[in-house]
Amino acid sequence: MRSELKARPASPSRGRRLGAFVFLSPGLTYLVVLLLVPLALVLSNTVFRRGRFGGVVYEFTTENFARLMDPLYLGVVGGSLRIAALTTAIALLLGYPTAYAIARLSPKWKTIALVAIVLPFWTNFIIRVYAWIILLSGPGLVNSGLAAIGLGPYELLYNRGAIVTGLLYSYLPLMVLPLYAAIERLDPQLREASANLGASPFTTFRKVTLPLTIPGVLSGCLFVFVPSFGNFVIPEILGGNKSIMVGNLIRDQFLKARDWPFGSTLALALIAVLLVLLMAQAWMARRA
Amino acid sequence: MSRIRFTRRLPAAFAAAGLALAVAACGGESSTSPEGTNAAAADDLKPNADLTKQSIQVTVWDGYLPEEFTKKAKEQLKVKDLKIALHATNEDAMAKLTASGDSGIDVAFVSGQYAQALNEQGLLEPIHPELIPNLANLYPEATQLSYDKGNKISVPYTWGTTGICYRTDLVKKKPTSWNDLLKPPAWADKKVTMMTTERWLALPALKALGYSVNTDKDEEIAQAKELLLAQKPHLLGYDDTTFGDKLKSGEALMVEAWDGWCPTTDPKGNIAFEVPKEGSDLWVDTMVIMKSSKNKEAAHALINYILAPENHSWAAENINYKVPNKAAMERVKVxxxxxxxxxxxxxxxxxxxxxxxxxxxxxxxxxxEVTAQS
Known part of the structure; x- marks a missing residue:
């Protein structure tokens, strides 16, 4: 009797495991071959010397890590962190009310609003970024508009502000969507109960809505922060390459400087920063 | 030279970047070979080899050969096959060519200094002049290129120089010196761009200081760096690809540019090019034949075909690059x-x-260091 009880759940679970294996293996193979193997290569590159024409000379060295500690490169990493953090903060401030408003629309308008949020993704990313040059350049649309009311011209392009603007524009939808999902899922009865118990709308928001949507806030922040931190297209196109970010530095090590080991070391540093952030997010989400 | 002129739209460059990374992942061992050891010894090539048994694989910058090139050259040379692969930059090409013993490439287009470097690695087949009668079409000057005097390992395809490309209608004074770019006057403040690719960032500073563009002295490079850092706050930005557009829109008044990229033939006629008085460089894009090629006779025949005036003039007429071919340039309406x-x-x-x-x-x-400095 006992053994029977024990054996019974075992067999479907073995079947389930087999099924899971069959379904998982294509994805798993894909990840191992296209993610883990290249990652291992990047990791191993970091302790070797650069080859003259790119590539790697297999002589052990720690100089890449020593170079990483150079204030010049730490400065670039720090600058990238600041730009990404600022972008994320503004995206949250803009994205939360947007998501909140969308969640309260009628189903028909909700669909329209969500499609509108996703619509920009149908156009090529680079083209959308280039469009900002037309808007922000010296003789561009924004400045001519301001000139019409007697202001400006302002230097809007090729600086940090332009980079943040571009990042914000590109990744704001990634903030709105998870926030919308979190707010939408919220049981309206909770808010009603809070109001019935005498809480003001603000207190309800602060004590009920916000704490319950924290996981959405955290994923939204992560979705915006991660691509902003590693971005190299926007600093190049809108930042005029003057204030480069860690992504540019890595790209240049591979494509211009032909220093794959140092490029890999920088990439490793970037991954490390992001891992710490992911763990922090997981930890905070669990507490929320 | 990062000659991505016709794929200038960035996505292609990024796709190339992705490819380069992929190549990077595979081609690790390449550069362990000792440097500068052996310039290649010539193989015995037969002038009357049967080309119908040979296939040619070329790697070239996108847009650097005419579209109908493959078809026409194949017909005329009667080779078994002719295939073209593209690279975006010299770096891409080097990754391909040095990645393994036999890259499968017969003819490669690279800039002069890269041809020299490939030869120092023993990767190039010396040019057999007897198989390329059209070498006679070249200007005498085209055999005096310091990376390869006498065209022993490379044949020049295009050449040009670097200078200041500027808006004649917007500058208050015509630029004549690299210092006009390095220390822009007040009217040009933040309306100047520089290139950052390879050696061209340092060029204006080195020339302004009276040094060689080929200097390897730390002291001289350090002085150039000081100049470039002092210049940085006065720049619109660093730009290797779209500086011509910035000039046309009036965002920039003066830019560091390769001659072929300076839009002087713009219909508005307000853009001109000046080689500063301190001097500049001479860049050459060349054709080389790989030592590993098994189709060397066909490779020579292909270079000979390209050097024919009616073929070589295409580059001058269509992509606006000067070609070192006297007979070809004489056909071109300037x-x-x-x-x-x-x-x-x-x-x-x-x-x-x-x-x-x-x-x-x-x-x-x-x-x-210059671009990372905030």
Missing amino acids: AKGSLLGIKPDELLDGESIVDLGQASTKYTRLST
């Missing part, structure tokens, strides 16, 4: 304002960029 009129002897005043071996790291480091 439009008003076009830089195709720069004479070979004027070009040769420029210092050709040669490969610096390990010292080239100093320049990539300089480039990184």
